[in-house]
Amino acid sequence: MSAAASVLAVVHTAVFAAVPARVAAARSWAVTASHLHGEAAADLALIVSELATNVCRHSCSARPGGAYTLTLTRYEDRVRITVTDAGPRPVPAPRPRPASEAEESGRGLALVAAVAHAWGVDNATGGTRVWAEVRTAPDAGV
Template sequence: MIVWDEVHSERVCSGGVRDVRARVRRALYQVADRFDLDDVDLLVCEVATNAVRHSASGRAGGGVRVTLLASAARLRVEIQDDGGSKGRPVIPVQSSAWDEAGRGLLMVRELADRWGVLRGEDGRHTVWFEVVR
């Protein structure tokens, strides 16, 4: 059984993806010696960007909820959008390695040790990922 300690949880409404990344990096300072925060930063950027592009999070007044959980050997990041998307976040079939879009969740799959998508009854999606020490 994994025992999680909540490191941080907040709703970020303004400043966009750059603000989300900065807040996550500041919040993870206390566990920085245990995890590769460069990979975490990249994954936060990709997931937050998807939320802003594909849900109501990108509309006026929109935002994302970021929750950070840590155990002795794992870090879990959850990013919840504001809902309003037509489908569930999925990894699209790539037509070319040179495609400029559609690789965010592919990166999450490749760099995270575990990841997934939860859909709330209110239509909001939470994309989560875990990295192991």
Template sequence: MGAETVPALGLLGRVDLPGVAGSVSTARRYVRRVLEDSGQPDTYDAELLVSELVSNAVRHSESGRAGGRVTVVVANLGDVIRVAVIDEGASTCVPVIPSEPDEESEGGRGLWLVSEVALSWGWYEGAAGRKRVVWFQLARR
């Protein structure tokens, strides 16, 4: 009888990135590598959703200002993978899912897509609104 590999629970990886558009593809590649290294063969949904969240962080939070940062955290919670994107917060907007994405618009579908693809997702503000965490969970395969 062969030994079964059981993935360790907990933090799989964390990366801090500059708050620039180029960090979207870096975050996608990072999540792919971390998940593949942990034995997760299907990374497409995680890559897609982290791209949306990092893009939103750069576009809609203080992370997009000069010197801003975005952090991506990947964790194994047993039956699910959780990916969180931590940005520098914003006083002017909060994450909102449009009831119907505007098919004519070039943007505005990111959180809608996250809500459609992820098992669950959410967001919360850190102390004094200085950080915002937006996360999603996907089934571990």
């Protein structure tokens, strides 16, 4: 097998309305398209839920008629989840923040950071692109 073969990926892309009622559909689509099972599928579902919810609450995509793109890139050892919204956001780039016990929200990116192998933000695309990676097997290494 050549070195180039090890970087081949399968890409799935879908567009969802940026409304809270469509987050479940995005999550379901992502789990099905990823072909993951068990803990990896649960982690992927959590990440998609948190990132999609953030789009619906904090991005310009949340305006009436707005949408976001959800892309899954499957590599041999991981799946990268990428959510791209219409940005630009009126606030700084997304980042985890501490939330008090009394707050009902504000933990989404902290959850993403806790379950993802890696994650990041790219604001140089004309929108905001947040990505996270889930390993496809528990023994895939760090």
